[in-house]
Amino acid sequence: MAGPGGRRSTNASQSMRGSRIVFAIVIGILLGCIFAILYPHGLFSGDFYSASQLQSRRRSKSDVQIGSASCESTERVSMLKADIADLSNSNDELKMQVRDLTKKLQAAEQKNGQAEQQVVVVGEPQKAGLFGTVKGIRINPTVLPDETVNPRLAKILEKIAVRKELIVALANSNVKAMLEVSVSSIKKSGISNYLVVALDDGIVDFCKENDVPFYMRDPDEGIDSVAKSGTNHAVSGLKFRILREFLQLGYSVLLSDVDIVYLQNPFDHIYRDSDVESMSDGHDNMTAYGYNDVFDEPAMGWARYAHTMRIWVYNSGFFYLRPTISAIELLDRVADRLSHPPPAWDQAVFNEELFFPSHPGYIGLHASRRTMDRYLFMNSKALFKEVRKDTNLKELKPVIVHVNYHPDKLPRMKAVVDFYFNGKQDALDPFPDGSD
Template structure:
């Protein structure tokens, strides 16, 4: 066959192939153009360029929504790598939450802009993980709360640290213990010791609410005697009253019920609050030891691993092979030393406890733990507050120190335990005597100051 014949025979086939290739190339070009147009039509992944001179209401609304979404995304990513957003944005940069921002200096409603299901509270946690919180338990705008409590708001602004954190305690004349029939710790001026503890540990961001004239006079006279150059004790007279239903309960219960009223206000003003009792010794500044990764970070009444929670089991032989079951057991936290962040979920626990204490007599610690730890069931919805239990060998209760881990702490000269941040005398009736021995040991270097104290309340117990 000649070359010409071969060319003639292959010509139509080659033309057909060329047509197919051209069609494919044309189709790919159309697809590429479509993709480019689609990408260009989508919202830009880059920040929208807004005019800094724009004053149009709708444009500002859209700009605010865009800025808020970008800020929340940044906060979540910063929190995930343990970066405190306040270190960069400043302490007054509370994030919008459910249409409300609580910065301590004011609050604005932004319901036209904010999608409540997508917003975050100041701690970077979602407002809710399962179901919306009851609006009754959401924090009110800070501006409203500040208008109702201007003096307390000013005190918080004056004495809080740069992270908007405050230590809040309450006292009355009973803590001075002039009448040993009223104080239940075998005598001793716990208030005076606590004031020394604040000074020794340099806890300047504190506020003490004073509930009676005698305690107020004691603090005024003390300040006058010490002079203006002495360590300053920040105290005030709370403008709230103890609920009527607590009138005939123990003195400690009456004071504790007042504590939750003040705590609600400080949280709504945007201040993370370390609530404290006075029957404890802060050996160092507790704010230096906080993790700040939960709604509530608290000391525990636990003196072993049950403080953190552990699995246990039951077995009923009459049930045969199916007679076993597992359960979680844990100690309650102790609200005598609890760091509570200004988040909606932490506030919900506080308000529920406060509402119950205002309606019926009760022990604040039991009521608080009930609302914090009870799981959602039936019609009951948990506040979903996250909890961190403080290290029980840093924030130590007196049973762990003097009894269950005694060999690590005592005798002091051969102690193998690290120096605690705090020791709380919640288990022993001779509170003040043991407070003094801890102060002597860690503040004044008397290593054997606590060696002779028994493990329990009775002499000779370990």
């Protein structure tokens, strides 16, 4: 059995041996790191370079690449400048080509009668909300303004329009007297954004003499004869073609016949939530806003009663159009039908295109519409048959009065001015409810 001295000697010997092993491992690791740094590609690769040679080679390659890139960049800039110049020169030609192709496409679609549905993407698809919270889209997007359509008109509208909207009236010398009363009421009501489309030289002279903003179209052989000598109805049909350019230029238009007296600014009472807002020929709430009319056919026995939906027509002499594709399509449809036989009344065609739904052989117009307040935008039937006889309603001040139901337009217009502007309480009394 070994004593204490022998055990201490054995332990010391084992400790020294362990220290040598650890020292050898550390030395090996250090040498490995040094070789890895100095010879990253290995000691025995067939094509190796020292660190300095590799660094020199990389530097020379970088210099060559920078020089080459500099030359290529200069040439590329020159080429791009040349391309931009070419595109700028051909920009107008491309616009003309696009416009021509668009017209051809629209014509083909109308001729076909089975055009693919146009879809406007207004956002990502979304889930329906809770019951009673779901609301559909009511306001169609406006078109991109295109000033190339009529640069001269664009400059006029830029000066006259307020918030991209204005009143537009068409007139020839046949309606000069009524135009004078209507324009005078516009001025009295403090309305500045209005424009007369002069259809002959007589109206141009009138506008110049009375400081009335006007626009005279460029000659058009196809419609000038109607414009200068046409009757009230003929001129009324012409407006659908003329209004198109206003919408294409990006302006909302309040179309106004000349037999209208203005008492307030109508733009303070427009909702602007539909493609078309129009006054109604209806004389009460049912006829103006719609009602369920029951058709009775006794021969059918149990099924003798059939329910129908009725509404009196919109007046084609006073309506507001937003510059949307649907509104422009409405103008195109009405103008096209009025230009072909058989002869048709523009107001009837206007309402048929607005209200008839799609059905076999026919694609309906997808336009949103709003009926104007019948007491604010008042027709002459409502005024002379109802309002003037009611003490409370006589205190109401309409926005406009349209003398559309009576042929003696001028004297009734003057009476409306006397009643509402001049305070003559008996000004409306001499006239019958209807026409003689």
